[in-house]
Amino acid sequence: MRRLLLLSVAFQLLPLHASAQQDLFDRYFDKGCLRVDLHHTGIGEDEVYAIDALIREPYWAGNPRNLIDDMNLGEHIVRVFDLATNTLVFSMGYCSVYAEWATTDEALGGGAKTFHESLLMPWPKAPVQIRVEKRDGRNIFRSVFDLTVDPADYHITTESRYSHFKVKKVMENGDPGSKVDIAILADGYRSDEIHKMENDVEKFMKILFGVEPFRSRKSDFNVRLVRSVSGQSGVDNPRESKYRDNLFGLSFNSLELDRYMLSLENRTIRDVAAKVPYDQIIILANEQKYGGGGIFRLYSTCVSDNEFDGYIFVHEFGHAFAGLADEYYSSEVAYNEMYPLDVEPWEPNITTLLDPERIKWGHLIAAGTPVPTPDDSIHAGATGAFEGAGYSAKGLYRSSHDCIMKSKTLDGFCPACREAIERMIDFHTR
Ligand SMILES: [Zn+2]
CATH class of the missing domain: 3.40.390.10 (Collagenase (Catalytic Domain))
Incomplete structure (x- = not known):
């Protein structure tokens, strides 16, 4: 009941929130995209960012009514502040090849590797501070890199490559x-x-x-x-x-x-x-x-x-x-302890929690469904918490017996995945 009330309050606030964000866009941004190209090097436990290039691109396709990403998804988040007022004007969570490589034997053994990455944001009207944050072992974002960009900087290239591609x-x-x-x-x-x-x-x-x-x-x-x-x-x-x-x-x-x-x-x-x-x-x-x-x-x-x-x-x-996680748990993967069992994963479709009040998709679990949910014929069509997900047979749970994120089927996404996809479509469109 309490959950329902909260939902209706949030729904009423939505239009106000959206128009305030449109104002934010008009005040701080113009048409076009600022792309910051970076070299991201990992050496054992350490990582270093270096600027490769600043680029002005013709299109930014994001939703001007959703400039602040409050979904808390991804291994990294980029936050952009208006330099003059220190106002947060844009943020976006994301993942990288780097973050996956960092969990491999090669990286854990002290190996070094450089990855090329881009940060994309709407074109700022005035100088901005751009901050990259990365989750620590407890999934808390920590700042790893800062830079400032003045949109008037003549080093910013407008070169368009591959102009012959249709x-x-x-x-x-x-x-x-x-x-x-x-x-x-x-x-x-x-x-x-x-x-x-x-x-x-x-x-x-x-x-x-x-x-x-x-x-x-x-x-x-x-x-x-x-x-x-x-x-x-x-x-x-x-x-x-x-x-x-x-x-x-x-x-x-x-x-x-x-x-x-x-x-x-x-x-x-x-x-x-x-x-x-x-x-x-x-x-x-x-x-x-x-x-x-x-x-x-x-x-x-x-x-x-x-x-x-x-x-x-x-x-x-x-x-x-x-940002869906794999729900399978029996195949060979390259990662070491991808999901420590004492930290709740940020992915919307797997959980370590067994309390229906705290499971991300708990509101989809019908009263009377046992949690953990036995993977038997009685509960084959139920939404619950089925053990085995995220490359781990024990301690991680998924919402349904099966899902496109679990087995080689096109029979459909589980309820947790469906809801996460709908949320993401809404983020881009509403
Ligand atoms: Zn799923």
């Missing part, structure tokens, strides 16, 4: 400021494979918008394809010494996991994506071998021609778009 509008439903804008980039497609590229995109859009809640919320999305072409077909596969001239350098065996397919060529990804307004990047690999990857608010990747490609596409988009 854009195809796959689905247009309205202004980027009130839609989820997806940029699809293609990797490992030669210039004579553009027809296949476009057909592959059509195939995956049918699959994605056939799954709830994307099906019901389809009109909240814009989808644009940048017809990015590579010199050769396919992507890199180190375990078979197969290296291709693919534009984004997508590669299997990322973080030494064969099916994990990431790109470390962030600058190229951002330069190509900048041709369209985007909130979310999907990189499609012209490949048959099973593989994909998804990092929250960075990108998702998927192969084009595998028997499970539809499932991979939707599953990885779930990671990248809504």
Whole structure:
């Protein structure tokens, strides 16, 4: 009952909150995007950021009514302050390849590695302080890097690369400021494979918008394809010494996991994506071998021609778009203690807590459902807390018997995932 009351109060406050944020945008920001490119180096336990470039891009596709990200998702958060008044004017949580690498044997053994990363924000009218924070072992954000940027600085480049790539509008439903804008980039497609590229995109859009809640919320999305072409077909596969001239350098065996397919060529990804307004990047690999990857608010990747490609596409988009965790728990992964059992994960679809009053999706659990919930035929369709999630068979719980984040199925997202996806769509559109 108390929960219901709180919800109705929050709902009444929403319009006021939204218009106040629109005022914030008009006061501090202009059209366009400030992109801060950074080299992020990890050496054992230490990490260092260095500025690579400052770039003015034509589009910022975010929601001007939601400049402050209060969802508390992601391993990092960037906070932007108006320098003159010390006012928080923008924030956004996100994840990085760096944060995943930092949990691998290579990193824990003292190895060093540099990753290229970008921070994106609406174009500030006046000098800003930009702060990057990262979660510590207790999941509390700690400041790791600060810089100031004066938008009048003549070092800020407006150079537009890859101007020969053409854009195809796959689905247009309205202004980027009130839609989820997806940029699809293609990797490992030669210039004579553009027809296949476009057909592959059509195939995956049918699959994605056939799954709830994307099906019901389809009109909240814009989808644009940048017809990015590579010199050769396919992507890199180190375990078979197969290296291709693919534009984004997508590669299997990322973080030494064969099916994990990431790109470390962030600058190229951002330069190509900048041709369209985007909130979310999907990189499609012209490949048959099973593989994909998804990092929250960075990108998702998927192969084009595998028997499970539809499932991979939707599953990885779930990671990248809504910050969903994996719900499976029996397969080999590269991470060490990804989720310490005495810290509640920030991901919306897994929990260490067993008190229905405190579980993130507790309001979805019907009265009388036992918690933990036995994974038997009686509770097969129930929403509860089922043990086994986040690569751990014990101590981590998911909301449902099955989910697209758990097994190779397109049968649907569990209730916790569905609600998290809806929340994210709302964040971009309301
Ligand atoms: Zn789920």
